[in-house]
Amino acid sequence: MSRTTTRRSLSAAAAAERGQGGSSIDRQRRKLLVPFVGPAFIVYTLLFIIPAIGAAWISLHEWAGSGPMKFVGVKNYIRVFQDDLFMKSFGNTLLLLFVVGAAIFILAFAMTLVLRDMAGKKIVRNVIFFPHLINALVFGVLAGFIFNPGGMVNTLLKPFGVTEPPAWLAQDNIFPLIMATLVATTTGYFTTILMAGVDRIPPYYYEDCALAGANAWQRLRYVILPLTWDVFGTCAVLWTISSVKIFEIIWVFGGSSGAGIPPTQSWTTAVYTYVTAFSGQSTPAYGAATASAIISLALVSVLVVFLRRAMRRDAVEF
Amino acid sequence: MSTLTAPDQVPNQAPDSRTDTPGKKRSKNYRGVSPALRAESNIIRSIGVFLLWAVVAVSIAMLLWMVLQAFRDTRSILSSPWGMPESLDFSNFVRAWTVGDFATATFNSVITTAVSSFITVALAAPAAYYLSRVESRLTNGLSLYFILGLGIPAQVILIPLFVMLNKVYLTDSLIGLNLVYIAGSMPFTVFLLTAFFRSLPMEMEEAAALDGATALRTFVQITLPLAKGGILTAFVLQVVAHWNETLLALTLIQSTEKYTLPVALISFVQQQTYSGADWGGLFAGLCIVVLPMLAIYIWLGRRLTEGLTLGMGK
Secondary structure, three states: OHHHHHHHHHHHHHHHHHOOOOOHHHHHHHOOHHHHHHHHHHHHHHHHHHHHHHHHHHOOEEOOOOOOOEEOOOHHHHHHHHOHHHHHHHHHHHHHHHHHHHHHHHHHHHHHHHHOOOOOHHHHHHHHHHHHHOOHHHHHHHHHHHHOOOOHHHHHHHHHOOOOOOOOOOHHHHHHHHHHHHHHHHHHHHHHHHHHHHHOOOHHHHHHHHHHOOOHHHHHHHHHHHHHHHHHHHHHHHHHHHHHOOOHHHHHHHHOOOOOOOOHHHOOHHHHHHHHHHOOOOOOOHHHHHHHHHHHHHHHHHHHHHHHHHHHOOOOOO | OHHHHOHHHHHHHHHHHHOOOOOHHHHHHHHHOOHHHOOOOOHHHHHHHHHHHHHHHHHHHHHHHHHHHOOOOHHHHHHOOOOOOOOOOOHHHHHHHHOOOHHHHHHHHHHHHHHHHHHHHHHHHHHHHHHHHOOOHHHHHHHHHHHHHHHOOHHHHHHHHHHHHHHOOOOOOHHHHHHHHHHHHHHHHHHHHHHHHHOOOOHHHHHHHHOOOOHHHHHHHHHHHHOHHHHHHHHHHHHHHHHHOOHHHHHHOOOHHHOOHHHHHHHHHHHHHHHOOOHHHHHHHHHHHHHHHHHHHHHHHHHHHHHHHHHHOO
């Protein structure tokens, strides 16, 4: 990180030295703008940015996908906020974002501290990272098997005298189970990122701690935390962005999804958007569906800006 | 104590304590490491270490268990979920492959993943190179423009994309899906590769320029070979992302013969609501989704973790 910044400032200084026009290689490079950046720019603008702007536009209309679009202003937003289903989905998204997020962070940080100087660190790190590469669908399907009435959990509990185990996959219990599954499968990824941050701390800081007689808590408070603060910030931003997208695991969780739509108690805003637009069970309401998506985007933007403000201030250079 | 007597030894020891190889070598190093770097041995810590190894054991066991169950028939899976397969019976895989349409889905997924990941990197690499080498207000703006996409969740662009692609007959088409994947991966790939190109030394390029190579030739013959590692990392990260992508594929693809693996898996799960649970076939399907990722992870694991953490580390 610090190397990049010095290199950049060096090149900036060099550019300033050469004067406004830059060297011939710089001038030549500048001509490559269109052939080099053009294709990426066009594809990205056409199939990502324009749809995103289109979403904001559609959310102001009442539209069933075909036929005329009727401009209704912010009515769709008012409508979704009065919709109990949306409020439930939104609440679930917030639960994922904050409760699951907090659990992941506490666990990941604890794991990082234990892992930091433990034997076999690499093996552990490699194993706990792997779930990140697996489609969350897989966990949803597996959970259905593990928690079904004759499944593994209940057979495990039987020897302990639990003869009437809770109905794990009852509609009201599914969402807490999803949350637990997400904590179990995502913590490893964030541990890996935090580890990369903690590993960057030069060992002589710890030596200094030992010489100064700092205890474990003081070392954590005055060395490890301040020096990994920016990594924490990055992780928080990452989780904010990815938690709002959570869809697959809810879609198949428990495999009990009846008509193909998960029980409404476990919906998130992503599921709400998808079902409102594409379920085929009622007239698609594209306006309300995109309004829900735009609300999640607003949530992400606000939180990311807030996190950047809150976490940026004392990034320590070392 | 060693810190006081021989401070210059510290940098030498530091790498040792980090590249901890388990077993004999580690324990030998242990005494040489200064007290500050030595793990405190208290109870909480031991519990933590124990729990971590438990997590590792359970994770590996789960994976193994899933693969083993794929070789048993549904009835024996249900009657004893802890049982072992009696013989190497591939009938689940055959059934998933034929009845569950996993064959075409696997083919579609492999093609889509390979094509879209390749084109993503092919488009993003030059763009990232330009953004990393030319400093101007325009490139700063462009970098920001690309990074913006990182924060936009897929469900936002879902409906407009569907409408747009429908107009040009690219819904229910793997070409359309590929295009969407390429566009959707642009932010992350450009971001990652820009960071990577910035970390490459400029001297070689300057030397090439002094020798009279054009900027384009410098990029193709000097920078690209140097950047092979970073580009491979970006490619593999996209392979993982596109192989697992579900929401867009579920929306944009409707006909069975164009399903990608996650969509086929969902439809297989949903069929069971009507035709009774076929856990054997389902486990086989899960294996088809998971095992290629395991292979890639074993083969290129370090690149993946480094790419993801470096890309995030700023």
